[in-house]
Amino acid sequence: MLYLPLHYHMTSIDQIDDTDALRQLMRELSQFDPAVKIPAIHRTILLKEKAPRRQLLQALKDQRPDVRAAAAEAVEALQPWITDEQWLETLQENTWQVSFAARNILASLGKDAPLRSLFSPAVLKNRSLRFSTQSILRLKIAQWLPEKQEQFIQFSREQLQRDSSENRVIALEMLGLIDEKVPIDAFLSALNDSEATVRLAALEQLRKRGRQGSTFSIEPLANLLSDPDARVRWASLLALGTQEEAIPINLLIAALHDADEGVIHTAASILSHRRVVQAIPDLLEQLLTTDLNDSSMDDYIEDIFQALYELHAYVPLEPLLNALESETEKVRLRAITVLSLLQERTPVELLLRLLDHKDPAICKQAIWALGRHLMRIPKEAIINKLKDRRREVRQVTSSVLRRTNEDIPTDLLLPFLDGPENIARATAIELLGQRVPVARLITATRDQKWTVRLAAIKVLGTMGEQVPLEVFLEALCDRNLSVRKAALLALGEQGGRTSILTIMDALHDRRRVSEAARYVLEKLGKRVPHALILQALGDPMAHVRRIAIHLLETIEYEEAFPVEMIRGMIQDRDASVREAAILALNQLGAIEPAEPFIAALNDNDDNVRKAALLAVAKLGERAPLEPLKVLLGESKIYESAITCLQETHPEVLREVAEEASTILLGKGAGRVLGSLIQEHVAEVIGNMYHPGPLLVNKLVELLDWPYGNVCRKAEQGLRKLGKEPVQSAE
Structure with missing residues (x-):
């Protein structure tokens, strides 16, 4: 049983009356990262009877054993405050999976889906479910007569005047379903709503309209760039981005100085796509001063790099040269990258001096940068970095040289064939290719380093009959998988000399090698x-x-x-x-x-x-109905079953649609889709450590469930708990 240590002190997130702290805890429970999720699971114990039961039960189904273990320990520790009856009550509630299965059943009927359940409170109050049903609603609305559509539009617009912000959000989404008949002013006027969620919903609809080619006044959206809610400012930029050419550059430049990173990143991306010379100083400033440890901004940084590359003639050198003196390593690295993009303006002499920098990161970046300008520098300047004492520098040098399309003189590479370092030897073999005598390549196939053996085999595989088959056959016994795979592929290129029995035998090797053997045999075709x-x-x-x-x-x-x-x-x-x-x-x-x-x-x-x-x-209508219907109640296969039934027995889907509608109306599930709930119940109880008698008895009851998937889960659960499943007598 899990107990928090005596020295554990409550933090703000542990205060059960702190609404913000509880909201943060719920967010952490929804995270995928176990380093965040598991501590959050542990802290739920402090909430006692207020612990989030549904989230803990869901964690008991996590694919990762450590997450399941944390959840099982938490459930065990909460026994003094949460009864078996309460756990079972939560387990029996419609799960999100059941609701989405019901939605998928209705979606399979398309325009024939029953409408009432799609407007039920259970659907409208669940944002994810509401979004997922919109494709069905769009089909239904398209069938309506124009008069009914106008009534729907009028009703939705009236909802925009209601007190409930949630109703106003839903109304905007409904209007978005028939946007071609809704004037864009309906969304623009909602930008003045007092609630941020409503403004966000209006901005999302405007962004959709913009993507479809609609144009609209940008002034109301520009005003929202000073909204107190960062989400609104960010969404405003996204919507403005669909009107890209109409946005004044000064608005985007001002947004680069926003307090929120998301706003800054989006503004920079839009500016980058505009390819405006006026924005270069501000883009450079963002590139060289922003939070350099945030990996979430990779796309945003790439956008800036691409813009500076295309505008290279106008990029000022001074801020880049100054950035090379920065105390922050990533600033220096980015400056080097930009310098490499300036084509004929790139100061290659400066980059050449950086090849001897004591910081390996700077040295590596300089090598990458100079790789773009090999025609402008002595090639030996890069090649000699294969002798660098730092392995990481040698690896980058090898990568740059292997990617170049430039011919490297033989005399510069030959000395490395006999060098003491394997990265250099392998690189030299790969770059020299067939310029290396066959005898030397054969000797290299017995090198102590697998990278050298691999490079040699790859080159020998291109040299035809002058290479004895024994070289490749011997390499098939290499201790390294990559070498064996290369030898196999080389054998496949030997024409009539290829030994098919040898290739067939290689099918018994490890997966990477056996898949290579499959590829070779497939290529050989009827010769096999x-x-x-x-x-x-x-x-x-x-x-x-x-x-x-x-x-x-x-x-x-x-x-x-x-x-x-x-x-x-x-x-x-x-x-x-x-x-x-x-x-x-x-x-x-x-x-x-x-x-x-x-x-x-x-x-x-x-x-x-x-x-x-x-x-x-x-099989069409000859397919057996009942086995297919049963599969609608299996969590991992019901979508495939729906697709099958659409071809064989569409009338069954119309029948089950009644049960699906009942679920979406919040009235519970029947036998078919209810199996999804019971499967969930059985799996979760089976993953508990010491469930009480009520929960164990529930597993025993499920042994008699009419559909086999639930029975199997119940059997598995009982065995996990050390109990032998025994079905009740009929």
């Missing part, structure tokens, strides 16, 4: 004997069997496709093979008799069942 592939179908290694199926699909043999053999592999002990077999037969159209595919709908692997659904869909 059909009998060898058939033999591989019975290989003891699952991935070899799977690759054999793939090769039979892709190589156009004259022999008939072995349908019966592949059909038998639908019962293979490995799931990936079963999936491959089903997909291959489906691609061929060999889905009769259908029984093996129907049976595969009950496979214990989700990917196999999804593959089976693709095949069963081709």
Whole structure:
């Protein structure tokens, strides 16, 4: 059981009456990063009976064991304050997954979806669900007569005068569904709303209209650049960005000095895309003075770099040269990058001096920068950095040289072939290529460093029959995977000399090598004997069997496709093979008799069942109804089941749509979609450490649930708790 240490002191986030602190805690619980999420889970214990039950139960389903463990410990520690009845009550509530499954059922009906549930409070009050139903609403509204559409517009505009800000937000979203008939002034006037959420909703609709090509007055949006809410200022810029050419440059430059980073980044991106000379000093200032440790701004920085590259003739040198003296390393690095973009104005002499800088980061950046200007400098200046005592500098030098399209004189590279350092040896081999004598390359295939062996094998693979096959065969036994893979690919280039049996044998290697063998065999095509592939179908290694199926699909043999053999592999002990077999037969159209595919709908692997659904869909109305209907209640497969039923039994979706509507109306779920809830209940209870009798009994009850996926989850849960599942007698 988890207990907070005695020396633990409450912080602001732990005060249960602090609304802002609780809001922050909820945000942290929703984070993916376990370093944030797990401490937040621990702190929920301090809330006692007010602990967020739904979030803790959801964490019990996390894929990461450490997150699940933290949640299980928290649930255990909260036993004095939260009863089994309360946990079960929370578990039985409609989860977001059930609501979205209901939404997907209705979406499958398109314009025939029932309308009432889409306007229910349960949908309208849930922002994510509301957004997800808008595509359905748009189809429904498009069917209405013009008079009804006008009534809807009038009603929505009246809602903009209501006291509830939430209703005003919803009204703006509804107007956005028929935007071609709604005057843009309806959104512009909402920019004066007293609530930031309403202003944000109006800005989002204006941004959508702008993306569709609409133009509008920018003055109301420009006024919002001084809004007290940073989110509004940021959203204003996004909407203004759709009217890019109409925005005065001075507005964007002023936004570069906003207090919020998001606003600054967006303003800089818009300015960068405008390619305006007037903005260069301000863009440079942002580049060289902004928070240099924020990785979230990578795109924004790239936008500025690209703009400065295209406007290189107008970029002033002085601020860049001054930045080279900065105490902040990243400022110096960015200055070097900009200097490298100035084409003929780049001060290469200055960059050459930086090659000897004591800071390896500066030295590396100078190498990258000079890589753009190899025609303007002595090539040996870069090549000699392969001798640098710092490994990271040698690695960057190698990367720059290998990317260049310039021919590097042989005499500059030959000395490195016998050098003591493997990065230099491998680089020299790769750059010299076939200029290296075969004998020296063969010697390099036995180098103590795998990078050198790899480079040598790659070059030898391009040199044809002058290279003995034994060189590649020996490399297939190399201890390094990359070398073995390169040797295999080289063998594939040897024409008639290629040993197909050797390639087939390589299928038994590790995944990277076996996939390379598959590629080579596929390339060799009909030269690979059909009998060898058939033999591989019975290989003891699952991935070899799977690759054999793939090769039979892709190589156009004259022999008939072995349908019966592949059909038998639908019962293979490995799931990936079963999936491959089903997909291959489906691609061929060999889905009769259908029984093996129907049976595969009950496979214990989700990917196999999804593959089976693709095949069963081709049966049309002959597909068995009940097994498909059951799959609508399985969390990981219901979307594939919906797609299948659209092809086979669309009437079932109309039937289940009633249950979906009931869910969205907030009235609970039936048997089909209710299985999603019960599956959730069984999995969560099974992941608890010591659930009470009420929760354990719930698992026992679920053993009799009419749909198998719930029963399986209940069995798994009971076994995790050390209890043997025993179904009740009928």
